[in-house]
Amino acid sequence: MSDNAPSADRSTNDRALRFYRDVLGLERLHYGMWLPDDELTMDSLKAAQKRYEDFLIDSIPEGARRVLDVGCGTGELCMNLKARGYEVEGLSPDINQKKVFAEKVEAPFHFTRFEDSQLEGGYDVIIMSESCQYIPIDRVFEVAAKSLKPGGYLMVCDYFVLDQNAGELSKSGHDYDAFLKGVVDSPFEIETRRDVTPDIRKTLEIADDWAEKILLGADILTEKFRNRNPFLWKLAQRFFGKKYEKAIAQRVLLDADKFSAVKKYEFFLFKLG
Template sequence: MSNHAPTAAKAKNDRALRFYRDVLGLERLHYGMWLPEDELTMEALKAAQKRYEDFLIDSVPEGARRILDVGCGTGELCLHLKDRGYDVHGLSPDINQKKVFAEKVEAPFHFTRFEDSHLEGGYDVIIMSESCQYIPIDKVFDVAAKALKPGGHLMVCDYFVLDQNAGELSKSGHDYEAFMAKAEASRFEIVKSRDVTLDIRKTLEIADGWTDKILLGADIFTEKFREKNPFIWKILVWLFGKKYQKAVSQKVLLDADRFSEVKKYEFFLFQLG
């Protein structure tokens, strides 16, 4: 198994995973796919995530056997691919995900960043579910081409940036045009694609609602304290004010209308020529 894991970036990922699992009770780390009639509830979010996963699995080309799930998160997709009879391998540079995967899935795991992996020619399909954005754009297609069998498929489902001048919203996701140009110049061709921006928007709406409640709750909770302890409150603002301001300023990341204007969430199935 590859073992070129970085140590620096992992703490952030560990915290995110623990927040999703321990605080929100979610096993999956992606946006999911909602139905127009869905209510904004936790149950509907979980169902949307399952629907998204089924969509990916149903999109695996016929005849495929060995699949690599790049950035496999908590191993949920691998588990279900395995249940459907595929020979599945996970890959992630995150030590916590490595542990969770080992507890959950009986399958090989590559503890490495994809761009540092040296996997050769063994896979029928590579899946990048919301993980492509973390892999340097120059490496995505070249490293995938080496790891796939001739005629193999690369599945990418992720969000991309349409407008590089959209502040916080431009900071995550590959630039759409640059990604398409890399795809065009690569040995892959697109055999299937679907714009799923509308299908994911309720995840932003539900998260935006939660954030509003948390900020309001913090305000109510601290009201009395602020009145009684103005001096201590000043110190706390000095210590933690920036974090609070950052949380408020990052709320734009959850604005579904703005997301749809400046970003695009898309599914691609590429085939290696």
């Protein structure tokens, strides 16, 4: 099992994981796949996430057995894969995910960034569920090609940036054209693909709802303080101003229409030639 001790900042930042698990009660770290008539509830979100995982597993070509889940999060997909009879291994550079995975899944775990990994290889399928965007494009294909059996498959499900000039929205995700060029320059061919953007929009809508409520709650809770202590409030604003402004600027990330205009969430199954 590889253990390349990733850098401390990546390995100790567990805020996102704690927020998902402890605040929202979510075990999965991806957007999920909603049905058109789903209501915006926590139960629907959980069902959408399970539906997405089932879709990934159902898309594994027949005859495949050994699966590597790259950026395996808290190990939910690995647990599902094991339950469906696959031989599975997880990989993540996050120390907190390593701990959670060890508690939940009886399977090998590689504590490393994929691009630095020294895997023994021989996998039938490598899955990157919302983790591809963290790995340099050329290294995605180079390391996957080395780690797969001849004729093996690389599955990528992630969002990509269509418009590089859309501010906050352009900041995360690989450039779509650069990614497709990476495929052409690689030994992989596209076997199947599906635009998943419409299926994830309700995750943005429900998150935007929550953001609205959190901001309203903060406004109500600070109202008395603001009225009684205008000077202290001004001081606090100056102190927290940048963080608050950043949070407001990032609200655009939850705008489903803008997301669809700037980004594309796509499923790809690549076959190693």
